[in-house]
Amino acid sequence: MARSTNARRPATLASLAAELGVSRTTVSNAYNRPDQLSPELRRRVLETARRLGYPGPDPVARSLRTRKAGAVGLLLTENLSYAFRDPAAVGFLEGLALACEDAGQGLLLVPASPEREDVAAVHRAGVDGFVVYSVPDDDPHLAAVLERPVPTVVCDQPEIENVDGVGIDDRAATTALARHLIELGHRRIGVVCMRLGRDRNDDFVPLDRQRSAHFHVQRTRLTALADAFATVGVDWATVPVVERFDHTTASGESAAAQVLDRDPEITALICTSDILALGAMAEAGRRGLRVPQDLTVTGFDGIPEAERVGLTTVRQPVLEKGRAAGRLLLDSAEHGRPRRVTLDTELIVGRTSGQPRAAAQIWYGP
């Protein structure tokens, strides 16, 4: 006979159909295609569902059948804490989330910390596509994503065959920044950059490590700086470049200290992110160095806090980057793939860059 109301096993579409004496199709239609059955029957189905405690079609079973998960996976191998504390990353996340929301898609944060070699989370993610952000090009998680038979969009990565991409022209942006410093007269500089690989190296960076860096963005910026300063005769091998694994202001402080200890004569400290630059400014202050009179400091990203303190930096549209990544993924099957979106950047000359002391003396001196 009919099943008891509080059956041990939870109600399913089938049990509901049996209870009602109709086909499963009809029950399914009651939820998904109300026009396919009479209002009266639909009412009965829904009421019986309530009575039996049937919560509606199981999302996973539906996904299996329709081959749609209704969600986009986000892979970011930055440590979550650093990611959420970096306004640039949060902005990216916001843009991506907005694009997903517009399309009625969920956004799944895939658990993949940089230390964890375990790629299982990528395999387990029930998603219709992936967005990859801030990941070294040799990351096993990235490889696992690319093996999955779903569309993927990578951000700030070198071109990958058959994969859409979003990014900025890091080389041009960095070159513009370098030119600005060169024109001001800086020749002795130091650099603070984010991590260049999956291994931790909180120290000076030899040339080969710079060239083989697995973070495309960092590698490109270092190369662009080297090339730009080479045009005015700076030997890049003599430029102190310091790397930090953790992306925090504290990292910026200690890195700046490391550079300044090694070479107190530098007149400009170029940081590859605003977060690092803010830390560097704190360290400069601690040493009694006035910015920019005694030391020029620059960043990259254009986060609100950088704007507040007047940091000289390169603004990039982080929110738009996230949104573009989402759109690219969700509009898939349009246009000939792969596609690549390059967003504009803007050099922001703030109050933290000025002429070096020596140059100033030449300029205004006797």
Add this chain to the structure above:
Amino acid sequence: MARSTNARRPATLASLAAELGVSRTTVSNAYNRPDQLSPELRRRVLETARRLGYPGPDPVARSLRTRKAGAVGLLLTENLSYAFRDPAAVGFLEGLALACEDAGQGLLLVPASPEREDVAAVHRAGVDGFVVYSVPDDDPHLAAVLERPVPTVVCDQPEIENVDGVGIDDRAATTALARHLIELGHRRIGVVCMRLGRDRNDDFVPLDRQRSAHFHVQRTRLTALADAFATVGVDWATVPVVERFDHTTASGESAAAQVLDRDPEITALICTSDILALGAMAEAGRRGLRVPQDLTVTGFDGIPEAERVGLTTVRQPVLEKGRAAGRLLLDSAEHGRPRRVTLDTELIVGRTSGQPRAAAQIWYGP
């Protein structure tokens, strides 16, 4: 015969098994339980998989079978933009994401904007549980979540039968803040609060709307303020309370303006969030009102920027709140449910609260 390497239909566990002449179980074991088959056979399975382009077991089919999605759903009906711009919300998100990552679980942002009545996204979410944050108690999305047969944790909500909860003692925290202002001598005050319901009402809030507010947190804070000031004879009906739907500093500015236009005599402006308070301070500055000499401004949350400007506020451990919510959800089946976690808060007396002018005159006057 064996299938062609580039079959039209993508390879599956079954087709792989057929190709190899083994059972599906064995192929499954090759991926999930390497100890259940000989290394040699496993090698063959994996190699054939590569050859046929089999990407490994389908995550959705696996979820269906195992009844585990490996992800937690987050429902927040705040507009995404406001959520990502509010450091308190980002902190919560960070804590929750950390808890999920620790457990190897994904975190799914369910697309549910406040305007959208469509709860389909909740039904479609393939998750093992839900965390609900910043949602009015009559939100249809919340109702849809509670109908799903998965564990749920609600944040900043009144107790729901059989549902775990995380929150702070809003009443006690607000009372402490009110006492602080009362002791300073404030009697004529104004209030700026976040939205009280699903409808937009960017205006003064009549008493009945205050009492029937669907955001538990806001309702509790207003009630606590009313009760505290009643003890010193303040008639709450005369206190201007202004509401803003959007949670931005711009909202704080315009709300403060609205209050000050109505009652320029107030000596303190109590805001129910730091974001609103920061906006209020900007508006005070615009009017030439010195804080705190001419106007005391207070917030709630204890976000970093509030600390930077020395805002008087109540600090709550937002990251811990998110982490606790995640832990509660993922530790399910422990202890007798439902459980409730109440986190500590701290009154931070900053530089934005002081004695009112009138009181100061009485104090130091002739």
Add this chain to the structure above:
DNA sequence: TATTGGTTCTGAAACGTTACGGTCCATCCA
């Protein structure tokens, strides 16, 4: 009366996987 057309509902076949309870066989020990 036969035909058409529309609505309402059905039955069976996927979707791709893992859990469960085995069987088979070689080996080991007494």
Add this chain to the structure above:
DNA sequence: TGGATGGACCGTAACGTTTCAGAACCAATA
């Protein structure tokens, strides 16, 4: 030599849904 042991693998039965081609019915049309 008999019995026990354990490794390697298998077959079947779900998991709960959607899809698709039609069947049954009824009313209206020619």
